[in-house]
Amino acid sequence: MKVLVPIKRVVDFNVKVRVKADGSGIDLANVKMAMNPFDEIAVEEAVRQKEAGVVTEVVAVSCGVAACQETLRTALALGADRGVLVETDAELQPLAVAKLLKAIVGKEAPQLVILGKQAIDDDANQTGQMLAALLGWSQATFASKVVIDAAAGHVTVTREIDGGLETLELKLPAVVTTDLRLNEPRYATLPNIMKAKKKPLETLKPEDLGVDVSPRLTTLKVVEPPKRTAGVRVADVAQLIDKLKNEAKVIP
Amino acid sequence: MSTYSAPLKDMQFVLNELAELDQVAKLPGCEEVTPDLVEAILDEANKFASGVLAPLNRAGDEIGAQWADKAVTMPKGFKEAYLQFVENGWPALSCEPEHGGQGLPKTISVAVQEMWKAANMAFSLCPMLTMGAVEALELVGTDEQKATYLPKMISGEWTGTMNLTEPQAGSDLAAVRTRAVPQEDGTYRVFGQKIFITYGDHDMAENTIHLVLARTPDAPEGVKGISLFVVPKFLVNADGSLGERNDAWCVSIEHKLGIHASPTCVLAFGDSGGAVGTLVGKENEGLKYMFVMMNAARFAVGLEGLAIAERAYQKAVVYARDRVQGRAIEGSSGSVAIIRHPDVRRMLMLMRTQVEAMRALAYVVAAATDMALRHPDAAERARQQAFVDLMIPVVKGWLTETGNDVATLGIQVHGGMGYIEETGAAQFFRDARITTIYEGTTGIQAMDLIGRKIAREGGTTLKMVIARMKQTQGELANHANPDLAAIAAELEQGIAALARAADYIVATYGKDVRAVAAGAVPFLLLMGIVSGGWMMARAARVAHDKASAGDGDPFYPAKIVSARFYAEHVLTAAAGLAKEVVQGGASALALDEAMF
Numbered sequence: 001m002k003v004l005v006p007i008k009r010v011v012d013f014n015v016k017v018r019v020k021a022d023g024s025g026i027d028l029a030n031v032k033m034a035m036n037p038f039d040e041i042a043v044e045e046a047v048r049q050k051e052a053g054v055v056t057e058v059v060a061v062s063c064g065v066a067a068c069q070e071t072l073r074t075a076l077a078l079g080a081d082r083g084v085l086v087e088t089d090a091e092l093q094p095l096a097v098a099k100l101l102k103a104i105v106g107k108e109a110p111q112l113v114i115l116g117k118q119a120i121d122d123d124a125n126q127t128g129q130m131l132a133a134l135l136g137w138s139q140a141t142f143a144s145k146v147v148i149d150a151a152a153g154h155v156t157v158t159r160e161i162d163g164g165l166e167t168l169e170l171k172l173p174a175v176v177t178t179d180l181r182l183n184e185p186r187y188a189t190l191p192n193i194m195k196a197k198k199k200p201l202e203t204l205k206p207e208d209l210g211v212d213v214s215p216r217l218t219t220l221k222v223v224e225p226p227k228r229t230a231g232v233r234v235a236d237v238a239q240l241i242d243k244l245k246n247e248a249k250v251i252p
Numbered sequence: 253m254s255t256y257s258a259p260l261k262d263m264q265f266v267l268n269e270l271a272e273l274d275q276v277a278k279l280p281g282c283e284e285v286t287p288d289l290v291e292a293i294l295d296e297a298n299k300f301a302s303g304v305l306a307p308l309n310r311a312g313d314e315i316g317a318q319w320a321d322k323a324v325t326m327p328k329g330f331k332e333a334y335l336q337f338v339e340n341g342w343p344a345l346s347c348e349p350e351h352g353g354q355g356l357p358k359t360i361s362v363a364v365q366e367m368w369k370a371a372n373m374a375f376s377l378c379p380m381l382t383m384g385a386v387e388a389l390e391l392v393g394t395d396e397q398k399a400t401y402l403p404k405m406i407s408g409e410w411t412g413t414m415n416l417t418e419p420q421a422g423s424d425l426a427a428v429r430t431r432a433v434p435q436e437d438g439t440y441r442v443f444g445q446k447i448f449i450t451y452g453d454h455d456m457a458e459n460t461i462h463l464v465l466a467r468t469p470d471a472p473e474g475v476k477g478i479s480l481f482v483v484p485k486f487l488v489n490a491d492g493s494l495g496e497r498n499d500a501w502c503v504s505i506e507h508k509l510g511i512h513a514s515p516t517c518v519l520a521f522g523d524s525g526g527a528v529g530t531l532v533g534k535e536n537e538g539l540k541y542m543f544v545m546m547n548a549a550r551f552a553v554g555l556e557g558l559a560i561a562e563r564a565y566q567k568a569v570v571y572a573r574d575r576v577q578g579r580a581i582e583g584s585s586g587s588v589a590i591i592r593h594p595d596v597r598r599m600l601m602l603m604r605t606q607v608e609a610m611r612a613l614a615y616v617v618a619a620a621t622d623m624a625l626r627h628p629d630a631a632e633r634a635r636q637q638a639f640v641d642l643m644i645p646v647v648k649g650w651l652t653e654t655g656n657d658v659a660t661l662g663i664q665v666h667g668g669m670g671y672i673e674e675t676g677a678a679q680f681f682r683d684a685r686i687t688t689i690y691e692g693t694t695g696i697q698a699m700d701l702i703g704r705k706i707a708r709e710g711g712t713t714l715k716m717v718i719a720r721m722k723q724t725q726g727e728l729a730n731h732a733n734p735d736l737a738a739i740a741a742e743l744e745q746g747i748a749a750l751a752r753a754a755d756y757i758v759a760t761y762g763k764d765v766r767a768v769a770a771g772a773v774p775f776l777l778l779m780g781i782v783s784g785g786w787m788m789a790r791a792a793r794v795a796h797d798k799a800s801a802g803d804g805d806p807f808y809p810a811k812i813v814s815a816r817f818y819a820e821h822v823l824t825a826a827a828g829l830a831k832e833v834v835q836g837g838a839s840a841l842a843l844d845e846a847m848f
Contacts, residue, residue, distance in 0.1 A: 014257065030805040032260070034295075073292055187303070188296045190341035190354060197289055 001150050001172075002057045003046045004110040005080060006101050007039040009064055009071040010121040023221045026121070035071045037185075038116025040078070041178040044185040045146055046114055047079035054148045057081050059108055063092055063100050069201060076196035077188035083201040084108075088213060090206075096213035098130035103209035105135060110173065112155065117142050117177040128177035138170035142179040148172075256306040256563055258298040258367045261807055262608060263615075264291070267363060269794045270612050270787060271619035276359045279626040290360055297364045300340065304333050305371035312374050312513030313679045317454065319505040324453040324515040330375065334408075334456040342368075343379050343408030348390060351402035357626075362555065362618040366611070369559035373683050374513035376559075378411055378451045380552050385412025385463050387545050388480065392533030400488050401461050411457045414549075415446040415464040415483075415519060416542065423696060425539060426474045430466040430521065432481055432529060441526025442466055442483055442500075445518065448690075452517025453485070453502035459494060460485040464521065464529060465538050472536065480538035481529035483521065499527040510682030546691075547644050551617065553691045554647035557655025557684065558610040564662030564680040565603040571666050571677075572596050590665075598821075599665050603658045605818040608811075609784030610651045612791060617643045638713040642705045643783070649697035649773070650780025652687035659684040698772035701779070706754065707761035707768075714754050721747050721786045728789055733796050735816045736789075742819035743789050746782040749830035753778055756834045767837030774836070778829035785823040788815040 011017055011026070012034040018027045035043075049055040060075035061084040062068040072083035086100050105113065118125035132139035140157035144165065147156040150172070159166045160179050170176075188196075206213045234240045244251050267273045267290065277285040308329045315327040326334075337343070346361035347353025368376040386405050389397055404410040421427035430444025442464055446452075453460065462483045471477030487495040499522055506516040521527040533541055572591035580588050590596045617640060624636035659681040663670035670677040688694045706714050725747060728740035753775055760768050792815035795808040 030807065070288060070291070073288065074295075077292065077296065187300050187336070187340055188292075189339065190293070190296075190345060192341075193292050193296055194284070194289070194354060196292070197284070197286075 001055055001111040001148075002059065002108065003049065003055050004101075004105060004108055004113045005039070005042050005046050005058060005060045005075065006097070006113065006115040006127070007043065007060055007062050007071055007075055008036040008097075008116070008119045008121075009033050009062060009068045010036045010119050013037060013120060019222050019224050023223060025219060025222050033067065033071070035074050036116050036119045036121075038118060038120070038178055038180070040116075040185040041180070041182050042114045042116055043075045043078050043080060044183045045178060047186075048183065049146075049148060050079065054150060055112075059084060059110065061086065061101065061104050063088070063097050065089055069203075072201055073196045074188070076199045076201070077193045078186065079192065080199075082199055085201065085203045086206060086209065087203050088206050090213050091215050092213060093215050093217055094124045094126035095130055095216060096206075096211070097127050098134055099211045100206060100209060100213065101127070101131050102134045103211055105131075107209075111150070112148070112173060113137075113175045114146070115175075115177055117179055128175050132175040135173075135175070138172075138174040139176070140168050140170055140174065141177040143176050144179050144181045146176060146182065256302050256309075256371045256566060258294065258301060258370070259562060260294055260298060262611065263294060263363045263366070265791070265794075265807070265811070266612050266615045267359065270790055271359055271615040273359055273619070276357050276619050276622050279357070279622060280628060281355060281626060282357050282622070285357060285360065293356075293360060294363055294367075297342070297367050300337070300342070301367035301371035304336060305368060305375055308333055308375065308513075309372040310676060310679070312372065313510075313683075314512075316512035317505060317515035319502065319515070322453075322501045322503060324455065324502055324505060324517065326454050326456055326515070327513050330513060331456045333375065334378065337379070338408035338457075341407075343382065344406050347383075347386060347406045351390075351398065352406045357619075357622040359615065359619045359622050362615055365552065366555055366559045366562070366614075369556050370563045372513075373556055373560060374511040376556075377511065377514045378454070378456065379408065380549075381414060381450050382408065382410075382412040383552075384414050384545055384549055385461055387548060388414075388463055388532065388541055389482070391544060392480075392537075392541055393482070394530075394532075397482055397530065397532065400492070401482065401484075404459070405461060409457060410459040410461055411451060411454070412461045412463065413449050413452050415449055415452075415462050417448045418445060419447055423693065425465065425478065425542075428465050428467065428478055430464065432464075432466040432468050432479060432531075433526065434468065438530075440466075440468075440481060440529045440531060441522060442481055442529045443522030443526060445503075445520050447518050448506070449517040449519050451515055452519045454515055458486070459488075462500060462519070463532065465542070466529075468535055475539050477536055478538040479535045480532040480541055482532050483527050483529035487528060499524050509685055510679070511686060547621075547640065549691050550644050550648040550697070551614075551621075553687055554644075554649075554651040555614055556687045557651035557653070558607065558614055559655075560680050560684040560687070561603065561607045561610065561655045561658035564659045564677065564684075565600070565607055567677055567680070568600060568603060568662045568665040571669075571675075572600060575667075575669075596665060599661050601814075601817045602821060603661050603665075605788070605814045606654050606658055606784070606822060608791070608814050609788050609818055609822070610654060612787035613643070613780075613783050614647055614651060616787065617647055639717065642701075642713045642717065645697035645701040645705065646776060646780050646783060648691065649688070649694045649701070649776045650784075652684070653694055653777060654780070655684045655687055656681075694773055694776065698776040699769060701776050702757050702761065702768060702772045706757055711754055711758040717783075718747060718751055718754070721750075721782070724786055724789050724793070728793060731796075733812075735812050736792055736796055739789050739792055739815050739819040742823045743782075743785050746785050746823045746826035749826040750778055750782045753830040753833040764837070766841055770837040770840035771833035774829045774832040778826055778833065781822055781829070782826055785819060785826075788818045791815055 012032040020027045046058040058080045060080040062072050063086040142160045143157045144160050145158035153172050156169050312327045318325045344353045346356050349355040432440040432442050464481045464483050465478050489495045501520050502517045503520045504518045575590045576587045577590050580592050620636045620640050624633050627633045663677045666677045669675045725743045728736045731737045792812045795811035799808040
């Protein structure tokens with residue numbers, strides 16, 4: 001069976017992000033970019049399923065600027081078989097990405113789409129769910145274990161929920177989003193980095209897929225979180241209670 | 253815990269703008285070297301270095317390699333890391349494709365090696381020594397030796413060692429006494445003791461392949477009677493499987509100042525009847541082969557100086573930002589992080605800019621090595637090789653001496669906390685200390701530089717290099733950008749000092765060799781400092797052009813600041829060093845030996 005792994009190019013998790021001076025967004029100029037860590041987990045899971053003989057082909061897909069090719073090459077170096085780039089300079093919001101992915105699913109006909117539960121840049125946590133809804137497929141989010149039974153046509157997913165773990169059985173085809181504890185992604189091997197260059201990478205435009213990606217939401221302003229101010233020493237418990245009540249307003 | 257993250261931006265800048273990777277990529281066999289491939293390799297190597305190797309560095313230092321019952325046990329985690337290193341294919345990076353290597357140019361492997369060394373110098377020595385043994389076998393091994401050993405050594409499944417030193421034969425290998433006795437079946441039995449054998453025994457790989465210098469029974473005295481043998485820890489059967497344990501044992505390991513995780517072994521060959529070995533290359537030519545490999549080994553040790561300096565700098569910056577102590581000298585409302593204090597800032601700049609200059613020189617020499625090996629035009633190959641030969645002792649000597657200086661500064665930035673082992677700054681200082689000693693001390697590098705590389709050819713290659721330096725300087729002189737003009741002014745002084753000292757060496761070497769030799773190390777440092785200034789001037793020029801063309805990357809103005817600081821704080825030492833060389837020889841030798 002074929003698995004589609006959507007991946008997103010984001011600011012590297014080691015980078016301290018800076019807000020643009022005009023408050024219009026994050027400054028991405030000259031910032032190191034990398035694959036969204038949750039998507040790395042998704043790639044790893046798909047590759048492991050392939051190595052286990054359950055999956056026959058892993059297709060990585062990314063939507064965004066031309067430089068997303070580098071991110072796709074990383075996925076290919078980790079073991080994906082081929083890449084698809086939907087290239088656009090437009091700002092992409094989760095719904096637009098979900099629509100693009102739906103179109104790709106239409107072309108590729110995978111049995112499973114596995115992707116990160118959220119991207120570490122906007123933390124939206126929406127794309128997987130929207131995609132499942134658009135496709136009318138089953139979905140299981142925040143997966144910490146994925147067991148595919150292709151013959152029976154279902155996948156068993158253990159999810160991390162507030163109260164503990166929940167196990168669901170989904171009918172294929174399905175959408176699964178990955179949580180942190182699903183696996184630990186491997187380091188790419190040197191031979192695979194070299195081979196990744198030669199693996200096929202197809203580039204499409206949103207127009208080719210007939211998808212309108214124009215944003216539905218408007219960003220009003222992006223600001224830094226407020227700076228932590230210096231602490232004060234309180235004279236006694238009474239003053240502390242008073243401050244918690246009247247200044248911080250954290251107790252009634 | 254001290255972390256490491258490779259300075260990818262500076263590495264890429266140096267590779268692309270100074271080492272001219274695009275030219276290397278035009279060489280035969282380097283067609284695959286595209287910028288995106290290089291970026292991917294550096295990215296992934298950085299992940300491995302920072303994620304797997306760096307976290308082991310501290311424990312490796314604290315626990316160290318352990319010896320018991322003629323065998324070495326590596327510190328916890330090293331074996332797993334090494335197996336992963338092998339599985340991920342890193343040992344094969346620059347090896348010849350014929351036996352399973354990836355055949356990538358040295359210009360790329362230099363950046364990757366810098367990462368291994370910075371992340372965990374003690375670990376990095378194992379693949380480095382294996383690489384030396386691989387090169388020896390590739391160079392002069394028989395087809396059978398190549399087929400038996402190379403694939404598994406290139407993959408890293410087996411590791412290699414270089415057995416040169418004996419108790420009475422250190423810098424002077426003419427004194428080697430280990431014997432190799434020919435047998436009727438064409439093999440030899442090796443008897444003797446070798447010391448200072450890096451990774452001579454360990455538990456990370458199933459076999460260790462020793463390359464051993466020894467004398468055959470009727471060999472001539474001195475350097476002309478030394479042959480090279482391959483002596484595996486486990487004999488290899490015809491089908492490639494491991495056979496009997498050979499009579500080569502680790503009888504102890506040294507207790508050292510640094511690189512504690514790297515086992516430095518005493519190896520006993522032939523205590524129970526003789527270690528089975530086979531001759532590599534021709535009899536009595538062993539030392540010649542060693543010299544062929546020496547450039548690569550010396551270059552690699554030079555990189556250790558650079559790598560440790562980078563690591564020490566990263567650690568010092570983190571501490572200087574974090575440590576709050578004292579008010580700002582110009583006045584402040586409260587205590588400030590020590591990075592605000594001018595002297596701490598000066599120390600950090602000294603560390604940073606020397607690291608940048610060292611990296612630039614090392615990568616440029618690496619690119620020249622690729623050119624010398626692969627360029628289609630023989631004259632160009634010879635020109636590049638002459639540059640490499642001249643620069644090898646400078647890369648080895650200057651980078652390691654400066655690496656020590658930078659590691660010392662790293663401790664100084666930490667103040668009293670730097671003298672405490674728990675902080676971690678001291679490890680870099682201790683680890684760096686060996687680099688000016690092994691693979692030929694700085695004194696030996698300096699003698700090689702002034703004798704074989706300069707005096708013997710009347711300074712021809714050096715004069716060509718000085719001409720190239722002057723060209724760079726001329727392009728920046730009176731530049732509209734005042735930073736570039738200031739850099740050019742200092743570089744002019746530095747080049748003049750280098751030329752003065754070089755003229756003195758060429759003129760005096762034949763007449764008063766002792767006086768010249770007394771100034772050899774100052775000359776080596778002078779040449780390093782001025783070569784570094786040349787590289788920084790080139791870097792500043794590129795940075796200026798990029799910024800002027802509208803590239804808003806803050807990396808470029810920072811590079812210009814670095815280059816100017818280097819010109820005004822490091823390059824300024826050139827005149828004093830030249831005076832040491834030209835005038836100082838006599839006073840260094842004047843005191844009667846009895847007065848010491």
